[in-house]
Amino acid sequence: MWDGILIGISTAFSPVNLIAVMLGCFAGTFIGLLPGLGPISAIALMIPITYGLDPATGMILMAGVYYGAIFGGSTSSILINAPGVAGTVASSFDGYPLAKSGNAGKALALAAYSSFIGGTVATFLLLLFAPLLAKVSLSFQSSDYFMLMVLGLTTVAAFSGKGNYLKAGIMTIFGLMLSTVGTDLSTGVERYTFGSIDLLDGISFLLLAMASFALAEALHNILVPVKESDTSSTEVSDLSISKQEFGEVAPTIGRSSILGFFVGILPGAGATIASFLAYGVERNLASEEQKQKFGKGSLRGLAAPETANNAACSGSFVPLLTLGIPGSGTTAIMLGALISYGVQPGPRLFVDHPQVFWSVIISMYIGNMVLLIMNLPLIPYIAKLLTVPRPILIPLILFFSLIGVYLVSFNTTDLYIMVFIAIFALLLRLLQFPIAPMLLGFILGKPIEDNLYRALLANNGSVSFLWERPITLAIFCLVCAVVILPCWRIYRKRSSD
């Protein structure tokens, strides 16, 4: 094992490969910055370029692209509230308020640090436990996923703020409803498409996120101009995180790394669920006083999803590398990339070609490290984006969010739908409805429905899986606890008053 690791390290540090990983990180960050282009498109765009490269070089370049794109995605969601990938939605909840209050540099630096630590911890866990965890990752069945998604839905309380539970609930259900648009997986029937061919595939996450977050925010800024903050550009690009702040987020990062990794190894869950769960967990663990800060620029609220997101991305390589099973869109395209370099992931990889196995893992690690080293000096410049005067910045945001959606589908109808949703979301915002629960409902709606359908089908229509499957039962109990405990607390408080 150590021989393999040493060979892997020496290959990774050859000058050619170091240049490759830097190029990859740079290209990945740049592509990921554009709302709409996430890791999947970044890797798909880079694969043809890497044909003909040495497999090790190609792989290490891809690792750079992969982590770069994830980081780039967080950047756009923190700076301009445009989460182009579902995994970075939760980062915008606290990242964007932080950036808006003049701490853009700090927010980005914290995101970079926590992504790095999350990725590193997860890569180590991958290194140590990958073969062991392979079985665990594939023992989850649809009923377990169903419950896990429901657990994800309970985190909605975290976004609702004080006294807004009803509105948050309404928006969650609205999001669930939006997720039913399109062809139904279970019956092949069209739902709520109004005969339009453009709604047949449903509303894309990207479209909804761009319209309801980025576009609506930009429009809101035009209607309700915020006072031009007097923060000088030195403050915006200040990266320093104080010792006390670091002490505050350190346990968060530790918890979220482990949580993210374990959610990430499940083929049906992935980075999005991981980041939402981490956010919810942190909020539930926080003291009453800190709870108030969530959603308004809490450092913990930013560190948790950022760490979990990256840790989950590394975790998703467990089923891919050990069994050759791609659990997510990104790992599916990674599988394509690996095969094109002549690497067939699977149980035989570890036995027959340990040096290849280790070099994949080590290149992931190097990609993560180079990204941090490269991006920290760049952050002040990226953060300065916010000092661009609003008359220029807002049209740019409008332009890039529309282009981002169009570049993925090349479908003009999407743009009309987008503008419609943006105006609707703007109205909701003006009426003080929180938008995040809608996105949460939308993201979780489809997996909840599909997994429940599959679970019922596999059980001949009975719900016995609720108590027959231990994993489902355990998560179910957790859901009950999360829902009932706060209600009970409120009830006790009221009766004691």
Next chain:
Amino acid sequence: MKTYDYFAMPFLIILTAACFFLSIRKSPQNLHSDSIQQIHFLVPGGVGGGWDTTARTVGEVLRKAKLVPQISYENLSGGGGGKAIAHVIETAKHQQQTLMVNSTPIVIRSLQKVFPQSFRDLTPIASIIGDYSCLVVTKDSKYNNWSQIVAEYRQKPSKISIAGGSVKGGMDHLVAAMICEACEIELSDLVYIPYDAGGKALAGLISGETQLLSTGLGEAMELAKAGQLKIIAVTAPNRVKAISDIPTFRELGYDVVFANWRGFFAPPGIHEKQRKLYDKLFRKMYDEVLWKEARKKNGWSEIYYANDEFTQFLQRQEQQLQKLMTKLGFIKETQK
């Protein structure tokens, strides 16, 4: 801050102008030469999907082998491919250089009336590659061959469910139904569990949620070689070279032959000469070492039909699927 307002307007105008310039395409001009100078690949789905990979791989081979000097790509997703089909037909006049990539779902979806057009409204050029389907079980499964499974089905049909990576009425489901029908298993006994991607269906099978998986041979082959899965039988007409120990359904006495092809379509009404040129071009491509490498890299089987042969193949496939889908209730008996 006020001064910046003066910048905003010209800035927007420049952006708009840039968009306009970018949208103007070079006008086509190569009708009269005797080789194909330019191909514009239209992909009905997003970047990185199966259609996209096919178009881009073929395009790269054509360019690198210097068979076609100018290659471009366009992605237009929506409506399960219907958007792109409608686009090609509407703008056929300006699309003489366009080849749209498509695959078996064009037949399925036009039968389901997802979109009103069918392959008849286009000019079928050639199927380029393909993949046979197969049924697989996990390595620890108690089933080793198809007759065991049929026997089990006859006893306790509800005990066996089949996973697949497509919606109900999609390809993986139809293949499973086709096999059941040939084996005289009641279609109502077929429990098909849909997953949203092949990889997830595989994970479902391994988790023990289902006993069988209906999938493409390309996806199952490597895992079977690694000893992770057992392939029960394939829907190829003859044994597949790479896995010559796996029987075909035909050998087992059930006449199930099904290939998921991927190929190209030109807009309606293209010149006969152009059609012949395409045929020549793809035949040439099949001799290229580059293409053989690319096919091997992607695990694609050779399923090559050109022009009329392709059209007949499509008609046969349509008939086969129509009968089945009517029985399954995915096509409503329309007034004919």
